[in-house]
Amino acid sequence: MGRAFEVRKASMAKTNAKKAKIYGKYGKEIYLAAKNGEPDPELNITLKRIIEKARKDQVPNDIIKRAVDKAKSGVAEDYQAVQYEGFGPGSCTVIVECLTDNVNRSVSEVRNCFTKTDSKLGVSGSVSFMYNHNAVVSFSGLNEEETLEALLMADVDVEEIEEEDGMVTVYGTPHDLYNIKTVIEETKEGIEFEMDEITWIPQNYVELEGEDRERFDKMMNMLDEVDDVTNVYHNVKSV
Known part of the structure; x- marks a missing residue:
């Protein structure tokens, strides 16, 4: 795949x-x-x-x-977007995005997820340089050539277009997400998007087995329980 x-x-x-x-x-x-x-x-x-x-x-x-x-x-709630990066089991890499009203609480809870799985929380930039920050839009109903032509005609720059099993995936800069979606919707009515979001995409994937895989799964489950965590990205290949 x-x-x-x-x-x-x-x-x-x-x-x-x-x-x-x-x-x-x-x-x-x-x-x-x-x-x-x-x-x-x-x-x-x-x-x-x-x-x-x-x-x-x-x-x-x-x-x-x-x-x-x-x-x-006018109700004032002070939420702050923060991002943590680190190294998980088997030297995999992990990016954790949070939306929080208490940064000290967030970093403590995220660090605990790393510590309890023999992993290490890193400094800002220690992991993200190994990822691409992209807008990603996936859909069916157009092929790769039709998609490229529509985006070129609308003067929307994209980094890459892939077609796999009838599904087209467009990669662009984060600020072009809405522009890409709009062009596709205007090109053909009734298009349904399987994915349309801004995400971190690893440049390389790793496979984990045995205890490393168990610790990684434990980490993902622990992070899922942290209320402040909104998204988790990693470079572990899907099973």
């Missing part, structure tokens, strides 16, 4: 997290996007993108509405 398969597999795996955590994550992200811009998704592209993703992950409308209304009301 190619890189596109690994990226989509990782994305789909994230949707299996507990519903309560998913709802909490989107509640924070929607609140922040609405607070830092217009609380109207038609006037705030970032807010619109997050709401679209929330609905795709089956977040109830009342949770979305409460988060937007909270921002409109």
Whole structure:
């Protein structure tokens, strides 16, 4: 399988997290996007993108509405986006994104996940240089040539396009995510996106077996239990 398969597999795996955590994550992200811009998704592209993703992950409308209304009301909640990087079992690499109102709590809880699995939390930049930070959009309904032509005609630059098993995956810069989606939607009606997000993509993958795999799985489960953690990226090849 190619890189596109690994990226989509990782994305789909994230949707299996507990519903309560998913709802909490989107509640924070929607609140922040609405607070830092217009609380109207038609006037705030970032807010619109997050709401679209929330609905795709089956977040109830009342949770979305409460988060937007909270921002409109002027309620002050100071959330901060922080990122941690480190080395996991078998020398795999891990990037952990958090959205938190208490950085000291977050780093303590994330560090505990590393420590309890014989892993090591690194400094900023110790791992991320081995990843590409990309907007990734996957869909079916167009082929690679049609997709490239549409994006070129719209003057949207992309880094790479892959086609695998009828699924086209487009890689671009993070700020072009919405532009790529818009071009695809305007090219053909009814396109459904399997993946549309900004993500960290490892430049190389590793395979883990035995105790290393067990410790890695334990780390992933522990990080999933940390409320402040919003996304986890790693370079471990899917089983």
